[in-house]
Amino acid sequence: MADDRPEREREEKKTEGGGGSSADADLTRRLAELSRSLEEGKRGREVAETSRPSSGTGYAAALRLASEFVAGVLVGVALGWGLDEVAGTSPWGLIGFLLLGFAAGVLNVLRAAGKVAEPDERLGKARDGGPARHE
Amino acid sequence: MRLGPETAEENEGQALASAAANADRVDPIHQFQVTNLVEFGQIGGSTFAFTNSALFMAITVTLIIGFMLMTTRGRGLVPGRLQSVTEMFYEFTANMLREAAGSEGMRFFPFVFALFSFILVANLLSMVPYFFTVTAHIVITGALALLVMSIVVGYGFAKHGFGFMKLFVPKDVPGPLVPMIVAIEFLSFLSRPVSLSIRLFANMLAGHITLKVFAGFILSLGAFGAVGWAGAVLPFLMVVAITALEILVSFLQAYVFAILTCMYLNDALHPSH
Numbered sequence: 001m002a003d004d005r006p007e008r009e010r011e012e013k014k015t016e017g018g019g020g021s022s023a024d025a026d027l028t029r030r031l032a033e034l035s036r037s038l039e040e041g042k043r044g045r046e047v048a049e050t051s052r053p054s055s056g057t058g059y060a061a062a063l064r065l066a067s068e069f070v071a072g073v074l075v076g077v078a079l080g081w082g083l084d085e086v087a088g089t090s091p092w093g094l095i096g097f098l099l100l101g102f103a104a105g106v107l108n109v110l111r112a113a114g115k116v117a118e119p120d121e122r123l124g125k126a127r128d129g130g131p132a133r134h135e
Numbered sequence: 136m137r138l139g140p141e142t143a144e145e146n147e148g149q150a151l152a153s154a155a156a157n158a159d160r161v162d163p164i165h166q167f168q169v170t171n172l173v174e175f176g177q178i179g180g181s182t183f184a185f186t187n188s189a190l191f192m193a194i195t196v197t198l199i200i201g202f203m204l205m206t207t208r209g210r211g212l213v214p215g216r217l218q219s220v221t222e223m224f225y226e227f228t229a230n231m232l233r234e235a236a237g238s239e240g241m242r243f244f245p246f247v248f249a250l251f252s253f254i255l256v257a258n259l260l261s262m263v264p265y266f267f268t269v270t271a272h273i274v275i276t277g278a279l280a281l282l283v284m285s286i287v288v289g290y291g292f293a294k295h296g297f298g299f300m301k302l303f304v305p306k307d308v309p310g311p312l313v314p315m316i317v318a319i320e321f322l323s324f325l326s327r328p329v330s331l332s333i334r335l336f337a338n339m340l341a342g343h344i345t346l347k348v349f350a351g352f353i354l355s356l357g358a359f360g361a362v363g364w365a366g367a368v369l370p371f372l373m374v375v376a377i378t379a380l381e382i383l384v385s386f387l388q389a390y391v392f393a394i395l396t397c398m399y400l401n402d403a404l405h406p407s408h
Contacts, residue, residue: 067330072323104322111323
């Protein structure tokens, strides 16, 4: 974006030297040019802003994946234990829900890593714009 | 005459030992202690008090509101420096929400903006020495995550009724697998607030403890005289580097919390169609 600007300026200078009388047309042309480059700059900034966290530290990604997995297992254990306490089915609730929690943790990790299609993508129904994934 | 140097040495030794003991007493967990500043009395047997955590939450909220009001008071068409900071923050959050949840999601903008700014400012405030780290307590992050999930579930059921349950049933799954998939998806959904709260809390806790431990190394090494001071340069450099990393993590974790909130809100708005 930045590297083609000097070229354009040189072009402008050339055309300015060619036809000096049509100042109005020149002005509107330059205004259009300016708004275009501003728009480009804005878009570039947005891209930079949104992609910055994903290009951040691998440390953050590692912590995110780890917490996703641990959360799945923890929830499974908590649910299983709670079920055992309430229904007196010890230890089967804990065992069953621990396994399910493990599976949910793996699903979480795969989803966080972007290896599992989101439900709406799975259906092949891309919504307007579609959800942006930053992680 | 002989006694002089010996006692001096002894004194030095004692001083060294006490300095080392003091250095070892650097407690990296102490900074997270919640203390009661003003006690109002008892409610149900537990003390009801204004704590240092509450104080720093109040400071955070006051700072945010004060900054927003101050910078937008001028309402310049061409924003000044501070006003443009506020506007950039507004646009950043709005774009994030719009990209993740569509333009329908903008009805949640006040919530997401408040959440994002609260976590961001609380995280950054905690980087100031002697300041309390509000977000390093799972009570706070857990409450925030539960707030997010209750809004997702509440709004999802209010808008879609029982159809919100479609969130747990992928459509192209063969019949016999449905119960298992539903169970796994349900657990995965339940684990969202857990991972959301654990991530923020663990990041802030671990970062601040690491910072304190390395700062403690400086003191411990400093107790060994000149050689120790020379050696202390290394942990000092680490502390500088980790401080920079922690500021990055403060931004990153606030951003991750906010973007995940947006994605979960997207689920409430469009549960699997």
